[in-house]
């Protein structure tokens with residue numbers, strides 16, 4: 001991407017995987033199946049999510065499911081093919097995830113990648129063993145026989161590996177296709193049974209023929225039509241929304257962010273004036289944001305918009321609340337109470353549209369033992385007694401795909417390329433303490449300066465997000481020969497593709513200096529500015 005991310009790490013760093021216990025129904029997508037799908041089973045690999053993204057980039061819809069889902073869950077989706085991801089375990093480790101042999105009997109081709117291949121080989125009676133030396137990073141693949149899977153690729157090619165266990169013998173019925181520096185069998189296939197395996201990672205950019213091999217699997221082997229694109233989700237969703245909503249009234253929580261704007265446009269396309277948008281100004285917005293959103297939206301679109309001034313009730317609700325999850329849940333619940341009141345006013349709207357994305361769903365954990373990193377207000381933060389039925393047309397998409405849909409729908413660039421802003425707003429950036437009006441105002445002032453300077457420097461669009469955090473800390477300073485005891489502002493700026501992983505942005509020193517000095521000079525309460533240089537993982541983007 002940019003001068004801001006000096007390493008390639010961000011493009012490789014999709015480190016998410018679905019924790020065991022993730023309830024699958026949370027992830028199931030109501031699709032009017034119009035396009036072909038390939039399911040990726042996640043064995044906890046670092047790049048599992050990247051596999052699904054690559055498949056989508058190649059024009060085939062793809063969903064990532066935890067490895068332990070039953071065969072029925074996979075069958076339900078009528079996939080054209082199945083991909084088994086890599087994973088951190090050794091196939092011999094106690095409790096290592098197993099491959100259910102029934103998955104190999106679905107009548108669709110299966111491609112095992114790294115751990116996925118090792119599990120396949122072990123299940124079918126081949127030989128996998130821990131090698132003396134591992135094979136990490138760049139390696140050389142030597143193809144003995146191209147077979148079906150490696151057709152059209154060179155006899156020797158670079159590939160990217162990350163494993164210690166190694167396949168020494170292919171199971172009966174398989175042909176070993178290639179070896180690598182440290183792996184006697186680095187690719188194999190049993191065309192008859194439709195089973196394929198590769199030890200290397202086709203999904204990372206360091207495997208030059210990776211996309212080629214994936215394309216072969218999708219197109220030639222699985223026979224999937226490459227007709228899916230973020231844009232054709234429009235027709236699919238318009239149809240699904242009509243079916244779900246019928247002739248009921250619908251409200252849409254509209255923040256002015258790209259997700260809810262796109263969701264609103266889709267729903268409007270589907271059910272026209274049954275839709276009313278509701279913008280909630282909870283007092284945790286950025287400077288002048290409320291007015292800007294209302295003006296921009298009313299100017300641009302012909303969708304009725306109700307703006308609710310809810311600052312007082314949100315501040316009241318947050319009194320004494322400092323623990324991050326408690327804060328998120330309080331905000332999530334209050335949002336719903338406001339939506340309920342507005343729904344009643346417009347005449348019993350039973351449906352609530354939200355711009356929930358795939359990453360919100362994955363990250364919110366789920367509940368049955370899965371790790372919840374943080375409850376996104378629109379997923380894990382919803383109150384139990386909510387009666388709305390949710391309409392979430394973007395639940396299957398990643399942010400870059402939503403942007404593509406937005407562009408296709410004619411959403412102006414300034415909406416499409418807005419940096420994300422979390423629903424709970426500045427409240428989760430007043431860290432370690434209560435979000436009082438006074439602290440929110442200080443943070444708002446700092447944030448305004450940061451945005452202003454980032455835009456002036458022409459960096460706004462290159463950054464996934466740039467914002468300030470106000471910890472509950474004061475430090476001693478000396479200003480005008482006087483002792484001061486003021487707040488610390490932290491600057492957080494990150495690059496990312498989809499918020500699942502992120503790197504801290506290398507902002508120019510001169511810009512940082514300009515930002516810091518403006519903050520200290522212009523905001524009386526602030527006397528120190530620090531920079532957050534934590535990537536995600538191990539950090540998250542927001543501090544709470």
Ligand SMILES: Nc1ncnc2c1ncn2[C@@H]1O[C@H](COP(=O)(O)OP(=O)(O)OP(=O)(O)O)[C@@H](O)[C@H]1O
Nearest residue numbers: 253254255257258259260279280354355420421423
């Ligand atoms: N101030 C708000 N008023 C009404 N609805 C909101 C508000 N903030 C968030 N929401 C609802 O919560 C959903 C999730 O918020 P989120 O911030 O993830 O998306 P967004 O604001 O639409 O887009 P972006 O991620 O670009 O900020 C929104 O799509 C919207 O439906």
Ligand SMILES: O=c1[nH]c(=O)c2[nH+]cn([C@@H]3O[C@H](COP(=O)(O)O)[C@@H](O)[C@H]3O)c2[nH]1
Nearest residue numbers: 375376377420421422423424499540541542
């Ligand atoms: O609408 C939202 N409601 C939330 O509760 C919420 N929490 C985090 N975020 C945004 O999600 C992305 C990932 O954030 P984290 O790395 O902090 O988990 C980042 O873009 C965050 O700004 C939220 N958005």
Ligand SMILES: NC(=O)CC[C@H](N)C(=O)O
Nearest residue numbers: 086087114115163164165
């Ligand atoms: N990347 C992987 O899937 C690694 C598989 C297994 N953990 C190994 O080390 O061989």
Ligand SMILES: [Mg+2]
Nearest residue numbers: 257421422423
């Ligand atoms: Mg937002």
